Amino acid sequence: MKSPLLSLPGAVPAEGVDEGVAAHYGDLFREQRALADGTGFVDLSHRGVVTVSGEDRLGWLHLLLTQHVSELPAGQATEALILSPHGHIEHALYLVDDGETVWAHVEPGTQKALIAYLESMKFFYRVEIADRTGDFAVVHLPAGSIAEVPEGVVVRETPYGRDLFLPRADLESYARTAGPPAGILAYEALRVEQHRPRLGFETDHRTIPHEVGLIGTAVHLQKGCYRGQETVARVHNLGKPPRRLVFLHLDGSEVHLPPHGTDIRLADQGPDSRKIGFVTTSVRHFELGPVALALVKRNVPVDARLLVGETAAAQEVVVEP
Secondary structure (H helix, E strand, O other), X not given: OOOHHHHOOOOEEOOHHHOOOEEEOOOHHHHHHHHHOOOOEEEEOOOEEEEEEOOOHHHHHHHHOOOOOOOOOOOOOEEEEEEOOXXXXXXXXXXXXXXXXXXXXXXXXXXXXXXXHHHHOOOOOOOEEEEOOOOEEEEEEEOOOOOOOOOOOEEEEEOOEEEEXXXXXXXXXXXXXXXOEEOHHHHHHXXXXXXXXXXXXXXXXXXXXXXXXXXXXXXXXXXXXXXXXXXXXXXXXXXXXXXXXXXXXXXOOOOOOOOOOOEEEEHHHOOOOOOOEEEEEEEEEOOOEEEEEEEEEOOOOOOOOEEEOOEEEEEEEOOOO
């Protein structure tokens, strides 16, 4: 779904999964600084919007999600996963309940598969599931923003800012009042700095929540059964995940950022040594320079120097080995 904000001055379209919104509006670092200072907004209108209404909605979702939501207070933001039977991450939902309806935004293009799964699990529960992507656009206001929120708009307030479920018809008019726009590249740079994993970037078909630091944020360890819970409990109580998320400082002399999937090796073993991980997201940060998130094998020493392709990198621990 192509955003009307791509007509704003300087807008450069994003590519790949973020196609449909602006990558930037002409000055990537200025946009990052604005977000870090709590000004401006990010157009996330390409993300899927799913609602669940009905009197059984919270209790029913509690049975399906990794998060404890049966008593979720109205207006309190949370996040949750849906796992495969083997505990691998299939969906990530960013939720808030407005007292009558649970609102969630999800990765672009994943809402149809999510809704199909939810519909298959309705049984006798009094719930109604809807794809509201065509009617509502997600807009992000950074932490510290004093931009006004239109009356009646559902808001998810988190430590990283506020996500607005804005009527899509109001997107252009709201953009005129919300401050300078920032593109998805600026938003992603701050996400990487904050070590926040993203579905399809920091995850693949075999990722379990422990590997990317989602235990405690999106996975509640003291709730009842849900699909994949046995794997979560077993790894938490008896073992360690096979991989761990790390934050990388990349050699700033390199011109090109390593793309998603770039192989990582131990620097002291050279560029022809065995692969020990791969890049998940790389960005240029306005203060830190080129940085990245990556998945590496759990037993990689935390002080090891790494080679990302042919680029030298130092690691910071995100998930403990």
